[in-house]
Amino acid sequence: MFRLRRLYLDSIGVPENRFSDLLVDLTDVAGEPCDAIVWLRNGAGKTTMLSLLLALILPDRRDFLATRTKKRTLEDLVQAKDTAHVVAEWADPAGNLLLTGAVYEWDGRVRPRDYNGPGKDKLRRSWWCVHPDPSVEGSTLDDLPFTLRTGGRYDRERFRSHVNELAALGANAVVADQTIGEWHNALRERNFDPDLFHYFTEVNAAEGGIDGLFAEIDSPGAFVRYLLRFVGDKQRVAPVRELLADTAAEIAKRPVYQAEKEFCTTAAPKVVALGEAHQAVVKASNNRDGVWVRAAGFKRALHQAEEVAQGRRDEAARLVEDLSGRLTDLKGGVDAARRRRDEYRRIAVDFLVRSAKTRLAEAQGEVDAAGLEVRAWGAVEDHLVLEVAKARLATTKDALLDTADQVEPLVRRAEAAKALVAGALENEIAKADRSLETMRSALGDARSIRVNAQAELDAANERLAALKSEEDSLHDHIARFQAEKQQLVTEGIITRDEGIDAAEVRWREEERAARQDVERLRAAQVTALEKISACEKRLTLARAGTTKARDVHQPLAEDLRWLTRRAAELADDARLRELLQTDLVDLTHGVDDVLDVLAGAIAAADHRVINVREERARDERAILSLEQTDLLPPRPEVEKVLHELNRQGITAHSGWHYLAKHVPADEHTAVIAELPDVVDGVVVYGYPVGLAAKFPHGGGGRGRPGSGDGLRPPRRATCRPWPGAGPTRPRRGVSGTGASTRPPHRGRRAPGGVDRAARARRGPDRANRGVRRRPAR
Template identity: 30%
Template sequence: MYELSRVRLYSIGPAGARYADTVLDLRGVGEPVPSPAPAQAEFFEDEPVGPPRRPAPAGVLFLENGGGKSVLLKLIFSVMLPGHRNTLGGASSGVLRKFLLADDCGHVALEWQHTLTGECVVVGKVSEWRGRQVSNDPRKFAEAWYSFRPGPGLSLDSLPVAEATAVGRPAEGVSGARGRRRTMKGFRDALVDAGKFYQHLDVHWEEIHDRWNEHLGDLGLDPELFRYQREMNADEGEAAGLFAVKKDSDFTDLLLRAVTDTRDTDGLADLVSGFGNKLGRRAELTAERDFTAGSVDLLGRIVEATGTRARARDIHAAAERRTRTLARRLSARAAEERGRTAELAERVTAAAHTVTEAETARGRRSLIAAELAYRHASLALAGAEKSAAAGRKELAEARTLHAAWQAAEAVLRHRAAADRSARVAAAIREAERDAAPALAARATAAADLVRALHLAAEDGERVANEQEERAETLQATGERAHRDATTAATEAQRARSEAGHLRQRLAEVEQETGEAVRAGWL
């Protein structure tokens, strides 16, 4: 079971009883919690000393009339009993929408403390006008509910209702919100981000009444208890008025409301009530229907007659307009024709003057044409004479050029012969230069050959002499060396033959050399 520990109201309430940023603190004055659960202190706060205490079991709020007592209760019950049907005091369905201005994003947050463990849970409601404009259309009034378990990172004091929050607990009577107010979307994003970062917060967001009621039941905050309290405070009287029944049907209604869920029958009740109202007004509606039908019939005839008269008037007016238009057109046409006649007469006169001027101009142009023809013929004659003189000059130049070309042919033949003679002489000199090394080499070879032949002849004679001397020596030794002597003689004879042959060859070489000299080769 939970008890209300604190209430925070931010930027909400009517103009005469408005809550800018108000916190009602009921903590720490009740009995100690019997089985306190372990809890961690908020950031920048001292550690708790001793067991937590329950909130105040009762309290009295003193305010003058119109100070905001009923507004406070309506706002608290709007969190625990969502929907305009559950508005405290039987107010109209739009009373909660009157608590919010165009630029507001109103917040109602309730902190509940468990009676046994001291654990806290915060449930709240946020609402704003869509488009920042107050409207009678309830669809433009946006509202949502949320819950979380306060702890490090988020608490009732540090709700992200504004862009910044004061560090630590603010002083009494001073708002902890800093900067501009957040919109509902900005508040939701900040709340969801805190829930993602601090998993122990157990953040929950809801926008549907039935689901929010179910979530309150899951948290242990039974909405039925608040429904009874709403009925007990329907006329801001005492609680005994709820059970003051005067007859059996009142007690039966009280019992049925206590044991049944009226959400399923509210729609049926509205439907039956609507049909009942229509049936109650049936006679009145029937008479009104008959009167309307008769009136429509009579008015239809009047409308038809009025339409016929209007059409006749329109036809007469149209005929009159057409007649007047025709008369205006005929008058305009006559004036236009008279103007055209005068214009045509002027045009005839102008044409006669134009013809006279044209004849005068034609005579003047004939004279000009004759003068131009004469001048053109004179210029043509002068040009022809100049062309004839130029032709004669070109003929003389052509004849001179022809004679020059005829003389140039003999000169060219002479020059060609001289060029051929020079080329032949150059070729002869080139051939002589090319043949000089070969001739010198041949003379050198012939001289070398003659010297070699002389040396060979001298060697042959020397060998012959040696062989003769040896033959004489061998012949003197006896018959035994006769064969050797014969051989030596034979060799000597052969050497002599070779020497003769070499002399003959030398004579032939000398003869060939002489012939080469005579031929001009050497």
């Protein structure tokens, strides 16, 4: 038996856990294969390695071990650009080496989206085996041109060509890439039995699987069947198993066949008699049905005649009614012309009355004739009954005559028998008379008596011999009877101690029971037919429901296929893979995570849109302010303070506005550097104490312009002279309040023109007003 020496894996595995140029050495220090344990952490690839090794020997997709344990297929382990290799080096008991390997590559180096569905057929597989020959270069495991060793220059086709070149150079090498049977035949030609590895697949199908397998073995026969699953040749065992199963089934049916045979043998004459009786019943039923049909025809004809007569009578009644109406009309005409033509009226009335009576008499005659015809047709039914009775009487007479004809031979035979008996009696009487005469003559002659006695003795001896032979014949008859009885006992017709009469009574009882069973079976057959009819109706309904379900299923299947294609298209989106930070997106199982990630991405995009719109609004506001005032607008907080101050009737400007209007351009940089809060804040004109008195200093909430709650004191303020006024011209009544929440706009541009006339108008008495005070916190 071959033993595994080394296992080589290259360019195969899932993206997060791949095997590249991995060589697992399972030999001892002497280089001989030994029993080894692969010790790795969970998820490091132990099951994958074992699955790939078993898939090399048993390539059937149903035998892939990882499918049973991790729901993973071989197609999951081969990526789009891979030329994957799985190679095993084996050693037989004589030390000869054998290399077996498989090369996997997707058609066109593109893995389809449905690679675990119909697209699985696009995975190209080639299996090869080589006996390493040191004299042939590139035939050992260390010299073969695998993917990582050659930098990807050898794809599947080029590697196949290399193995075929080894075979041309004299190495024992072969490539099989058509069918699994071709691959297994190549292994068997090299004394490598791939069927032995089914055992490893079964045992390693789950963790601790051997316990589960042996848990199902509860008898020696179960253990033998379990053992035969791995050591028996399925191609040879299957026909034998089928033959034995058929033989066992036939042997089990033998008592039934025997009972059926006996039943058929016994029931055959009874069934024949029953068939004859049934034929007689059918014939009588047919005769009865014929009579009923003819009687029904006669009855139907009578009913039709009655309907015709009734129609005629109704027609006569309508005619009478018509004549009555006409008579009434005529009477009215006579009444109208009574005064003018009395005589003519009487004559016309008489004529009309006579005519009407004549017609009435004719109609009455027709009615009487119709009634007579109706009564005649009514008598036809009685006549028909009489004819039927006569026919039955004739039939009975014919039957009696037939019976008499059948009995006449018997009578003749009885008369002949009587004549024969009479002749026999006469012969006997004659014989008796002759014997009497002989005896009388014998009395007279003693010697004749002796002679006769001797003759009778001889006759008696002959008679005794005849009786002996008859006794032997009777013994033979008795022996044959006993043999026949024993045969009946053996066949089970009678018991050993049962008499013929008792057996006949018992069989008659069984016949009666059989008849009852036949009747019961017929009733059961009727019930079964009714159930079959009901089942056929339910089957029709079920088929109709199936058709409806199929009609409903077809559009749903179309929707499912469309959704599947759409999910595959979405899963192939580069942006989605970037959001999920993975190379493979499975919308079938991880759709909730995908929706969460997309919701987060949408929220982030909305946040960025809001920020961009906010920046755009600020830019538009700055452009509008530059167009209107040639100045950048103040911050929103500064505008709120200015609005509230203006609402209170206090003169105030933004620091930038004051800088542009009242500070020379060459001093802007110094002022911005010295007083950034003032420049980016609010400049208030007036006495600060009076200003503070107008605004309550509530510390609980933040003042909102226009809300009536006032303004909070600024977070930071300075108290220093305003630059640019000089020590000889202090400015009064100007106080700068810098309430800032961010660094000042150092990039703001102030116009070069300054209102110098306004500064000249300020007197020296305003020097003390040009200071900024820090209010108490």
